[in-house]
Structure formats: structure tokens, C-alpha cells
Amino acid sequence: MRSQHTGILQLARFGDLIQTSPLIQQVKRMRPNASICLFVDARTKAAAEIIDGVDEIVPIDLSRRPWPVKASLAQQTLDSLEWQKSFADRDPLDKLIILNQDPISGAIGELIPATERRGPRLRCVLPAPHRYLTLAVQDRKYNPIHLCEIWAAYSGNRNPVPSPILANNALGTGFAMIEGRDRPSSMKFKRFAINMGAKAAGRRPPWEKLAEIASQLLDSGDCRIVLLGMDEDRASAMKMIRSMPESQRERIIDLCGETTLQDLPGVLSGCDVLISSDTGTLQLASATGTRCIGLFMAGANPVETGPYAENAIAVVRRDTLDFNEQQRDDLNDLPVRTIVSIASNLANREEPDGRNIDASNAFAVLVARPDAVGIRYSPLNKEDSVPLGQGERWLPYLRRLINHEAFRPSGEQVLRAELDEQQLDVLERLIARPDTACTGEERWLGSIAQAFVRETMGLLNAKHESAKLHRS
Structure with missing residues (x-):
């Protein structure tokens, strides 16, 4: 039987790439002999390389975005055409799935040789998944369907939607970065990773609150704190460390600015729990099997884009949809004790007790549970009423x-x-x-x-x- 070639065009950010994994798995289930070609923004190529089931990656240079306002759609597309040379003499793809709904993605999708196309196309009626998505997000407090499930609909596979998984070689040697910085000991310490940053200003937790979380975790037992982040997060990490008692500082492993995307899966798999705002690192951690506590605010909605993994925890601001990702909100009421309690439960392989969650707090706690089709988030405290997923x-x-x-x-x-x-x-x-x-x-x-x-x-x-x- 001739090998079938399926292309997936996904030009979104790092976290969205990880959440494309369920679609890839569903395509493989439908077509076990299919090869998957993933078209990505060149800046996220490293993320594409660690996703399981991808046979070929075609990076597209979108670094000039945003283009000048007067630049035509044709000119914008031509600026990204280097990738097309590799497809000039090849047979068309059997199927191309387009996941991005914008003019540039639509134009690039038309340039990729393919016998069949699914997804948003220029001057065409939106197919069912994106038609629903476009309408559902007009009032996001009602949408109950996760983005992974919507994208996976393009596979045509009716099996339950799986969680993201990484390639077998994705864990690399990142774990050695932690071991090399830790004190030699035969004792196995619990390790709590804290992601310091987020590109969106409104989703960046204040370092003072992260310091409170770290300090209380260190007080609760002989554990280690692993700080993660970009170069720009180093200053916040240093302020955080200096604010803490000297007896705690030696138990903090600061890796801000030191990990590449290839290192990160190994680092995360060497930790028991990750605490992070809604970032690609959070999505990646759930794919490694590390238990996650996501902090959702400034427009972030776990029902739509939380880690698509069973038992992931989302601490979400109840009024998150009243803000956008660049708006700084007052996070002084971040529920530190609740986060510390849940993190300790997860590290000890215990299920958090929803009865201890204060339903009157400005933040609600949701947990990801599987149903017959996929993953859904619901309140950890069953008596709580959360203004998300109301439909x-x-x-x-x-x-x-x-x-x-x-x-x-x-x-x-x-x-x-x-x-x-x-x-x-x-x-x-x-x-x-x-x-x-x-x-x-x-x-x-x-x-x-x-x-x-x-x-x-x-x-x-x-x-x-x-x-x-x-x-x-």
C-alpha cells in the first residue's frame, strides 16, 4: 500500500504546537502508514521536533511579522516563500489540514500542493470545527469544548481524543542540569518547578507571590525549588532568591535563562510538580507526565486551552475573561496557601481535596477529568460555581x-x-x-x-x- 502523506499547517505559538499532538495522534490512528509533515513558524521549529509522530518539519520564516500596514497579502506571502522550494518537485500531499484562521495562513495553505484541504481557506465557507470556534469564542464563558478537541475533529477519527505526547528522545539530558546543581545525597528530594515568566504581561505572576509559594513549600519538608524562565526573568529570579531566608536559598536551583527547548522536557520530567502561568512550558510539562498547577488570569481560560491531561490543576481568576493578556491585574490575592497545599498533594501522589478550597476566593480551582470523548475541566470543589464552560x-x-x-x-x-x-x-x-x-x-x-x-x-x-x- 502506498504511504499516505498528510500535512498540518500550524503557525501558532509554542503551546499551541504542543496541543496539536492529539490531532497528529488521531491522524496516525486513522492512517497508521501515513507520514506527517508539520508546517510551522521557523521560530517554533525546536518545539515541533519534540512532538511524537512528526516525520518531517517544514519551517516557514515569519520573523518579519507584523509587516508594514501597506504591504499586500501577496507581498507578505512572498516574503515567506523560501520553504516552498523544497516542495517544487514533490508529489502533492494527500491531505493538508490548516489550523490557523488568518489571511497569511490561508495564502500559504493554498501554495502547499495538496489533493485535499481541510480547515480555514481563503474565500471559502468555514468548515464545521472553525465555524463553531469562531462563534463559540464570541462569549467565551459558555464554550465547554477544549481547543485540542476542536482541532482533532479534522482527523475524522471518532476515538476519544488523547493527551499530547512527546517523541521518545525528547527528554534528552535536561535532568542532568538539576542533578548537577543539587547537593550530593542518597535521599530523593521532592522537586517543585516554578516558571517565573510569561510573554504576556498580564499573565506574569509577581515574583513576591512566587517567593511566598517557594518559601512555604521549602518550610513544608526537605525539598528543592527549580526556577525556570527566559533571560528576561533572571532579574526577577534574583530578587526572589535574595528575599528569602539564607537557609532556604541553598535549596533553590536557578535555571532561568539556562535551558533550551531541547533541555526543558528533561528538566520538567525531573520535577514532581510545575507551577506556571498559562505558557508553553505548562503545556510541555503536562506532556512529560509532570503534574501541573496552571495559573490562569488576564483572559486565559483553562476550559479552552488548559493542559490537556488528566488531573491537571488550574487555579483560575474568576474574572479572567474581563481582562486581556496585556492587562496587569492585581494578583496580591493569589491563593498561596491553596497552591502550596495542592502542590504538596500532587508531589506525594495524593489527590487534592476540594473540600478545602474556599469557593468565595477570587480564584477558583479546576481539575481536568476525562469523559467519553476527551478532557474537561470542572471545579475541584463540587459545590463551587465557576463562570467558565457554562454551556x-x-x-x-x-x-x-x-x-x-x-x-x-x-x-x-x-x-x-x-x-x-x-x-x-x-x-x-x-x-x-x-x-x-x-x-x-x-x-x-x-x-x-x-x-x-x-x-x-x-x-x-x-x-x-x-x-x-x-x-x-
Whole structure:
């Protein structure tokens, strides 16, 4: 059988590349003999090299972005054409999956020789996954579907969506960086990694709060703190270390500015827990199997983009969606004790107790749990009400729209969405009279239903036919 060639165009950031892994795995499941060619921004090539299942990487130089305002789309595309020379004399890809929805990605996608294209294209109707995504994020507090699941819909695979995984050789020698800086001892210390930085100013925790977390962890037992970050985070790391008691300083391993992307997986796998804001490092840690506590604020939403791994923890500011990633919020109320308690639980392989979480705090704590189709975040404290993922009761319907049929735990495919009569009535009303939407959720749902009229009507008709048969 001829080997099949599938291309994936993913020009987004480091963390988004890691979250492309479930799609790659799903494609491999559908086409075990397929080779995967990943088209990436040249600046994220190192991240692409550590993702499992990638057979070829084509880096595209987008370093000139943003281009001058007057630059035409054609000129912007031509500025990135060096990569195309390697494809001039090759057979077309059997399939190209485009994951980015912007004019440059659309133009580049048209230049890649391919027999079939899936994803956003120039001057074409958006396919179901991106049509849903575009509408769902118009009011992000309702969207209950993770980005990994939306992207994985392009594979056509109906198996449950897996978590990201790294290539077998991705761990490298980064672990030696920790061992070489630690005191010689036969004792196995718990290691807590703290990521100091984030490119987005609004998602960068104050070093004073990180110092409190580190100090309380060090007080709780004989452990080590590993500081991670970029060159620009070194100053904050030094301030943090100097602010701490001298007896604690010798138990801090400062690796800020010292790790490459090839080192980072090994460093993270040598730690028991990572505490980090919403960054690529957080996504990478979850793919290594390290337990994670993500800090989500300034527009970051774990329901949409949190680590796609079972039991990942998200400490999220309740009003996160009221801010954007560049807005500095007051983080003096960061729940240090809660973070320290959860980190200690995770390091000891204990499950955090949601009953100890203060539901009145400015931050909520969510945990990632698997369901029949993928990963979903829900409150660790079951009595807590979190203003994210509020459209969860519509999840079977929404998954059907993006071509993800729900699955029973046994793996049997559910052929119709599980909606009750009241939900069916709401959908029928929103299709017939969209102006009757009387709540924020109904307005959000109505815009989606109107964009998927044919699919929604087909579902409603099937339900009515089923009800008639049942009555007869």
C-alpha cells in the first residue's frame, strides 16, 4: 500500500504546537502508514521536533511579522516563500489540514500542493470545527469544548481524543542540569518547578507571590525549588532568591535563562510538580507526565486551552475573561496557601481535596477529568460555581456539530446527541425565532444553531421520528 502523506499547517505559538499532538495522534490512528509533515513558524521549529509522530518539519520564516500596514497579502506571502522550494518537485500531499484562521495562513495553505484541504481557506465557507470556534469564542464563558478537541475533529477519527505526547528522545539530558546543581545525597528530594515568566504581561505572576509559594513549600519538608524562565526573568529570579531566608536559598536551583527547548522536557520530567502561568512550558510539562498547577488570569481560560491531561490543576481568576493578556491585574490575592497545599498533594501522589478550597476566593480551582470523548475541566470543589464552560449541558449537541459523536465509556458510538425535551424545545425556538433568545446563554447558543441550521434541523427531525416510534 502506498504511504499516505498528510500535512498540518500550524503557525501558532509554542503551546499551541504542543496541543496539536492529539490531532497528529488521531491522524496516525486513522492512517497508521501515513507520514506527517508539520508546517510551522521557523521560530517554533525546536518545539515541533519534540512532538511524537512528526516525520518531517517544514519551517516557514515569519520573523518579519507584523509587516508594514501597506504591504499586500501577496507581498507578505512572498516574503515567506523560501520553504516552498523544497516542495517544487514533490508529489502533492494527500491531505493538508490548516489550523490557523488568518489571511497569511490561508495564502500559504493554498501554495502547499495538496489533493485535499481541510480547515480555514481563503474565500471559502468555514468548515464545521472553525465555524463553531469562531462563534463559540464570541462569549467565551459558555464554550465547554477544549481547543485540542476542536482541532482533532479534522482527523475524522471518532476515538476519544488523547493527551499530547512527546517523541521518545525528547527528554534528552535536561535532568542532568538539576542533578548537577543539587547537593550530593542518597535521599530523593521532592522537586517543585516554578516558571517565573510569561510573554504576556498580564499573565506574569509577581515574583513576591512566587517567593511566598517557594518559601512555604521549602518550610513544608526537605525539598528543592527549580526556577525556570527566559533571560528576561533572571532579574526577577534574583530578587526572589535574595528575599528569602539564607537557609532556604541553598535549596533553590536557578535555571532561568539556562535551558533550551531541547533541555526543558528533561528538566520538567525531573520535577514532581510545575507551577506556571498559562505558557508553553505548562503545556510541555503536562506532556512529560509532570503534574501541573496552571495559573490562569488576564483572559486565559483553562476550559479552552488548559493542559490537556488528566488531573491537571488550574487555579483560575474568576474574572479572567474581563481582562486581556496585556492587562496587569492585581494578583496580591493569589491563593498561596491553596497552591502550596495542592502542590504538596500532587508531589506525594495524593489527590487534592476540594473540600478545602474556599469557593468565595477570587480564584477558583479546576481539575481536568476525562469523559467519553476527551478532557474537561470542572471545579475541584463540587459545590463551587465557576463562570467558565457554562454551556456544558449542550456539550453532546456541540460535539455533534464539530463532527465528534459522543462515546459511551465502553467505546460504543452514540448515534444521536443526548438532549432532553426541554433542550429540544429551546433549539426549535431558537431556529424558528432567534429573536426570542432571552438569556446570554440562549443568545450564544442561538448564533451557533443558526450557523448550523441544516445539522440542527436534522438532529431535531431525528429526535421527533424517534419519539414517534417510541410512542407507537
